[in-house]
Amino acid sequence: MDELTSVFVQESREQLADMEAGLLRLEQDPQDADNINAIFRAAHTIKGASGVIECGFIESFTHKVENILDKLRNGEITVSGNLATLLLECCDHMGHLIDVLEAGQPAPSPEVTAQAEALGVRLDAQLAAASGTEVQQGADAGSVPVEHESPVEVSGGGVVITDGWLISVRFGPNVLRGGMDPLSFLRYLSSLGEILGIETLPDAMPEAEDMDPESCYLGFEIHFQTRASKADIERVFDFVQDECELRILPPNSKLSEYLKHIEELPEDTMRLGEILVRCGALTQAELDEALRLQHDSTCQHQEDSQGEDAHPQQLGEILVEQKVVQKALVDAAVGKQTQVSEKKAKESRMIRVQADKLDQLIDLVGELVIAGASTNLLANRSGQSDLVEATSILSRLVEDIRDSALQLRMVQIGETFNRFQRVVRDVAKELEKNIELQVSGGETELDKSVVEKIGDPLTHLVRNSMDHGIEAAEIRLARGKPAHGTLGLNAYHDSGSIVIEVSDDGGGLKKDRILAKAIEKGLVQSGHNLTDQEIVNLIFEPGFSTMEKVSNLSGRGVGMDVVRRNIMALRGSVEIDSRPGLGTTMRIRLPLTLAIIDGFLVGVDKGAYVIPLDTVVECIELKDQPDSRHYLNLRGEVLPFVRLREAFNIEGDIPPRENVVVVQYAGQKAGIVVDQLMGEFQTVIKPLGNLFKHLKGIGGSTILGSGEVALILDVQALIQRCASADELRMRNSNRLLGATNLN
Known part of the structure; x- marks a missing residue:
């Protein structure tokens, strides 16, 4: 149960994020039916999953939100700023309830419960307002016939007939445990009109050895004729509305309604015929007949050795030829199949990994980089060409592993x-x-x-x-x-x-x-x-x-x-x-990353320093430069520089040849004067302790292959130091110039 709860918390937060993003888009485009359906599905998923883990306080509150979204989806409530604000507040509260569950608390605190009650009152007010509108609309629909273009003409007593309702109901497994009999609802439904056709769907029924006698596995597709309103039909199933999936299509529904029904079918692996049966566009008898024709076509194809281009007829082609369904419905069902299969394929390619395991992997890769650098150094000192070649291959592989590991953390x-x-x-x-x-x-x-x-x-x-x-x-x-x-x-x-x-x-x-x-x-x-x-x-x-x-x-x-x-x-x-x-x-x-970087290794006296390689522009030799001057002419451009000896108070003799590493940060260039250039180096960043926080120009430390510690330079701070010194010199020059003019 702990594992189920952990998965629920993680996935519910993702659903809440999608739900909130959808609600924000809803204000911009209130007519986006796909967005409304996506919001509803997110809430429905959270409610269903909370029932699985037996978290009643999330399930009950989310059910109220789902009721409002259902009214919104059916066009019984119009989008307004107040409604969007209310639903966003409900999203926030659902997040609080998930926090309560994640913390292992058995129930929300009194403050959270009071907030839920206040939101519930506002949701009930929205539902009450919607009910008043719905009754009037239902009365009008029952007394005045509405003419629509008939989407499908079905022969042989099929479910889809132009003058009846299509009721699609899937009872949940706990209906019987709650003391409810599915047949009693069908009998009560017949008191409102006439059941012209009914299709029993046992597709959820498991194998006999796995069957629970207290669970319900049945679903029904019902062709119903009545003058009652849609609200009256929905009220028949009020007692099991939490334990069933109900879909009602009115008489003379347009083709778009059936297409929408196909799109909203559960995300499950289904064959083409099953999809069409579930949405009410096809009866099981018609599907069986089409499958028989397809079987005959396949046998004929196998016996016929002539015609290389001949192929057995597809089920969809047979259904369209027999004029059982329209081609648009077949295409929609094929699209649904593709959508489900692509989603499952994508999910199978993804794996969830805990963040601490990923951090541990990065730490190990960092140690591998250091060990690889040490091995490379020892190989070069040995002078054995075979060993140097082997370690160079190893270094390249370590670099690839490093890049791949860091890519895992990139989002x-x-x-x-x-x-x-x-x-x-x-x-x-x-x-x-x-x-x-x-x-x-x-x-x-x-x-x-x-x-x-x-x-x-x-x-x-x-x-x-x-x-x-x-x-x-x-x-x-x-x-x-x-x-x-x-x-x-x-x-x-x-x-x-x-x-x-x-x-x-x-x-x-x-x-x-x-x-x-x-x-x-x-x-x-x-x-x-x-x-x-x-x-x-x-x-x-x-x-x-x-x-x-x-x-x-x-x-x-x-x-x-x-x-x-x-x-x-x-x-x-x-x-x-x-x-x-x-x-x-x-x-x-x-x-880009806080763990491992490519560096450029330089030396001053006996110390080693690392400059982040991404900031290095070029390296030049410093010639005939007075010690008092801190800038040079770089191809017509004034380049301020800082001597690391002066910046870090390093004593010792200045070598006859010094080098300038030209660095760039945020569009500004500066030079860093060093004694030696030691080449590129993969650097694992080690943070400095609190004792060294006051140091300016140092961003961290690393360990060299020799085991020595090298300091990583803070290029930003060094460039700012150069800029400040350059600005101070400019002010002094202007002040002297002003004094000269006065004299």
Whole structure:
């Protein structure tokens, strides 16, 4: 039971995510019948599965939600904003109930139960309103005949006749245990009209040795003639509505109704004839006759040795020729078969693996990389060509294993982006703003561990853009903008990193107001000259906020500093690009993986350092460069550089030949001056302890093949150091120039 519960929790969360996404789409396109059916199926699946694991509190609440969705599916309730909000709240509550089950609690807490009761009252109100409309519609349908085009003409007393109802019912296995007799429902049904034809379907009946005498395995396809309404027919099965699958097609149903019925049949392996029988388009007698004709055709084909192109007639062709069903129904049934088989084939190719097992595999691959590097080093020192060749093959295989293992953890960021559809909808309603979310780059992949940790920072940035960035509708109209704002989420790869952008078309950051607030809070001294980028970065300071009033969303100065701290913990950075009156883009730059990277090994004195290979542009020799100068001419471009000896206070003699490793990060270039270039190196990242958190320019450590420890350089921090030093030199030059002009 524990294993069943674990599977239920995992799959129910997936169904809830699909259900929520469908409800968000429902507001945009209320007429999308496929979407409504998908929402209903998700709720129905959760309810059925909760019954299997005997979780009554999930089953009972989900049943109420399913009733509303059924009315919506049948067109008895129209889509509205209030209804969508109610159903989304029900989704949230179902998630809470699943949390209760996962925590192993026997029942929800009083608070959760009270919330369920409040939602139940609102759901009952929707059902009551729908019932009043339904009775009126039923009365009209019973008194005024509705003319439709007849989809099928059936001979031989078939089920589908143009002047009757088609009732498709599949009783659940617990009907008999509940004291209900399926035949009593059929007898009561005959009191409302005349049963013209009935087909008993024993397809769910197991082998005799597996049969339970207390279980019901029967289903029926009923051709029924009555002047009662659809609601009256449904009420016949009220006592077993939780224990049966009921489908009712009215008289003179269009072909589309039967096609829809085929599409909604259970996901099971069925043959073509079984599908047509189940949907009521074919009787068992007609199917048997068609199968007999197909058998005769096959025998004739085997006996006939003439005509190489001859082939036995297919069942669908025979049914269409006999004018038993229309070709469209046969095509739909074939499509259903294909859909089921493709889904089962896809499921058979997938396997669920626990995350901790995957993490353990990555750790082992990391150790394998280190061991492989050590073996390679020893082979090169031995000078044996055969051994060197063997270890090179081994190194290539280890690299392939590493790439494949890391690929297992790569997931698309689109699933994370789609969760913000709900966030944007709810926050926009709270702010009374009309905001549209545009998502792009959802197919971009990154490490699962990064995805799990980026959710909270993204939420802060999205809410901040909606609250601070996008203006109210009247202000936008006065500025010549459309009344609705646009919030964008985008992701793409750049230089071995993933970049995630949160953009809005609002008013942009007010730099004067930010600077004034920073001076007021003592973060900046009055009269101190700051660049635009430095002013913008003040919003990441703890406790900083320009909001005058504290709201549910912002104003307390908590959020943006957390964003930067969480992103830096992922070895990433956050940048801001704001244009007054046009909008703001928050740009998060993260490494693709937190486990293993390709590195470029360099040496300074006796120490070894690793530069992430994705940031390396080129290597050049440093010639005739004064020690006081920290920039050089790179083919007409000024390139600032930092000497690792100076940055890390490394003593010792400077070698006669130094090298510059040109690196690039976020569009900025800089140079790193080192003593030696030692080549490419596969690096397993080992985090530094808390004792070394204050170090600037160091992003982690790794173990070399020789067993020595090498430090991994933080290229972003080193480039920022170069940029700051370059900006300081420019200010000093301008100050000196100004003093010269005064003299």
